[in-house]
Amino acid sequence: MNTHPTVAASTVVLVLAASLLAACSKEEKAADAARAVNVVKVDAVSGELGASYTGEVRARFETALGFRVPGKITARLAEVGDAVKQGQVLARIDPGDQRLGIEAARQQVAAAQTHYDQNAADLARFQELAKQGFISAAEVERRATATRVAAAQLDQAKAQLGTNENQAAYTQLRADHDGVVTAIGAEVGQVVAAGQMVMRVARRGDMEVAINVPENRLADVNKADKVKIDFWAQPDKLLDGKVREIAPSADPVTRTYTTKVTILGGDRDIHLGMTANVYFRTNGHAAVVRLPSSALYQKGDEMAVWVVDPKTSQVSLRPVKVDRYSDEAVRVTEGLSGGELVVRAGVHKLFPNEKVRILAEAPR
Numbered sequence: 001m002n003t004h005p006t007v008a009a010s011t012v013v014l015v016l017a018a019s020l021l022a023a024c025s026k027e028e029k030a031a032d033a034a035r036a037v038n039v040v041k042v043d044a045v046s047g048e049l050g051a052s053y054t055g056e057v058r059a060r061f062e063t064a065l066g067f068r069v070p071g072k073i074t075a076r077l078a079e080v081g082d083a084v085k086q087g088q089v090l091a092r093i094d095p096g097d098q099r100l101g102i103e104a105a106r107q108q109v110a111a112a113q114t115h116y117d118q119n120a121a122d123l124a125r126f127q128e129l130a131k132q133g134f135i136s137a138a139e140v141e142r143r144a145t146a147t148r149v150a151a152a153q154l155d156q157a158k159a160q161l162g163t164n165e166n167q168a169a170y171t172q173l174r175a176d177h178d179g180v181v182t183a184i185g186a187e188v189g190q191v192v193a194a195g196q197m198v199m200r201v202a203r204r205g206d207m208e209v210a211i212n213v214p215e216n217r218l219a220d221v222n223k224a225d226k227v228k229i230d231f232w233a234q235p236d237k238l239l240d241g242k243v244r245e246i247a248p249s250a251d252p253v254t255r256t257y258t259t260k261v262t263i264l265g266g267d268r269d270i271h272l273g274m275t276a277n278v279y280f281r282t283n284g285h286a287a288v289v290r291l292p293s294s295a296l297y298q299k300g301d302e303m304a305v306w307v308v309d310p311k312t313s314q315v316s317l318r319p320v321k322v323d324r325y326s327d328e329a330v331r332v333t334e335g336l337s338g339g340e341l342v343v344r345a346g347v348h349k350l351f352p353n354e355k356v357r358i359l360a361e362a363p364r
Contacts, residue, residue, distance in 0.1 A: 034357040035350070037315075039308055039341040042289050051220050052323045053259075055211035057231075057274040059202030060244075060262065062182065066198050067093055068170040072191045078199065080184055084175040090199055091173040093192070098168035105161035112157040116150035123147045179203045180272065202272055207263050208244060209276045212256035221246070221259060224280035229263055232275040240264040241278060277324060289332040296322070296330060297347040305336070306343040306350050314353050315343060 071093030078090045123143045130140045183200035186192050209229060213221055227241035247258040261278050263270065297304045303322050306315045320335030336342070341358070343350065350356070 034313070034355045036359050037306075037308070037346065037350075037356045038344045038359050040291065040295065040344045042291075042336050042338055042340045042342060051217055052277055052279045053211040053213060054275065054277055055209040055261075057207055057263070057270060057272055057276055058210050058260075059179070059182075059204075059272060060206040060208050060260075061203040062200060063176065063179075063203070064185075064197040064200050065090065065173055065175070066185075066194070066196045067091075067173055067192060068194055069093070069098070069167055070192065070194050071095075071097070071171060073186055073188050073198070076184070076186075076188050076198075078181050080181050082181045084179060084181060084201060086175055086177050088175045089172050090175055090181075091186075093171045093173075095168055095171040098164065098171055101164040102161070102168055105157065105164040109154070109157040109161050112150070112154040116147070116154045119143070119147040119150040173198055175201055177201070177203050182272065207270060207272070209241070209261045209263065209278055211259050211261065211278050212251070212254060213246075213259045214256055215250060218246070218257060221280050226279075226281040227261060228279040228281065229261065230277050230279075231270065232277070234269060237269070279323075289336050290329055291332055291342060292344055293325070293328060293330050294345045295342050295347065305332075306347055307336075308341040308343065308356060308358065310341060313355050313357070315350050315356055317352060 073091060074094050075092040076090070077092075078084055078088075084090065123140075123146075126135060126140050126143045129135045130137060179201040181199055182202045183197075185197040185199065192198060221243065224243075227243060229239045229241045231237055241261040242264055243259060244262045245260040250257055291305065295305050297306060297317065299317060299319065302319050304317045304319045307318045308315050318335055320332045322330045323333050324331040343356075
């Protein structure tokens with residue numbers, strides 16, 4: 001059976017058309033299969049070079065208070081966080097022994113006073129007899145010496161009484177300055193030694209941030225032109241700081257140097273124990289990028305982001321350095337350049353060189 005040439009040609013055309021349609025359909029399906037991602041465009045802004053460290057707000061002056069005499073604690077009148085005034089009683093120990101000591105010292109004073117009075121009266125009589133020629137001058141001198149000895153014994157007894165009274169006063173632990181109780185070292189019923197820490201009181205006024213600086217970054221701290229401080233609880237508050245002290249030796253465990261930075265211009269909104277970030281700035285400029293925190297991907301001990309190549313539509317994982325975190329955003333100082341596209345969300349569902357489809361550039 002012969003096939004008409006026109007019919008054969010039509011059949012070939014139909015087959016080719018079907019093949020082209022199938023190929024287009026597959027391409028569209030492949031395109032549709034690419035993962036849709038929401039991206040943010042990197043907008044690098046000028047920033048100052050430097051390093052940042054996290055620390056804790058502390059009082060510059062903090063005193064460990066303890067009793068000057070040993071004894072058993074009978075009362076504790078302050079708790080952690082209480083504001084105290086100078087001279088306020090914070091705790092007491094049993095004053096029984098000190099009271100007995102005071103009573104014994106008073107009796108010694110009374111006995112010394114009687115002894116002195118007797119010797120003074122005898123001296124007066126012997127001086128009168130000496131004028132009448134009944135006794136010698138040597139005897140009068142002996143009586144005068146005995147009187148001076150009795151006077152010295154009286155002074156000694158009075159001094160001992162004063163010491164015992166002081167010991168009794170030491171059974172009350174008083175605040176030696178206005179401040180806030182930051183720690184308790186002993187409880188009611190506990191027997192404490194003289195000088196043992198019972199309470200720690202932070203003095204009001206100057207506050208500072210204590211940070212730990214690695215030994216290879218000490219040069220950055222020393223060369224810093226500016227020191228800035230912000231607070232986790234108050235991210236919009238940025239205060240000036242000043243390095244007050246750098247430990248002369250490294251901590252034997254962490255191998256870091258404890259550095260204390262004084263907060264300049266602090267206010268009542270800054271409280272002890274707050275978490276603070278300290279920034280050391282040097283002259284110069286670098287690219288500082290602000291990204292949503294959802295864009296971060298943790299790779300081992302490093303932080304990274306997924307960067308989209310606009311030519312191939314493929315993603316690659318890029319390590320970055322983050323110097324500041326907040327609830328909704330992070331600040332990146334290394335690893336990105338202006339104009340790059342960073343995946344905003346869903347970062348844990350991607351894999352290297354995966355092709356993606358950009359939905360839209362999202363606002364940051």
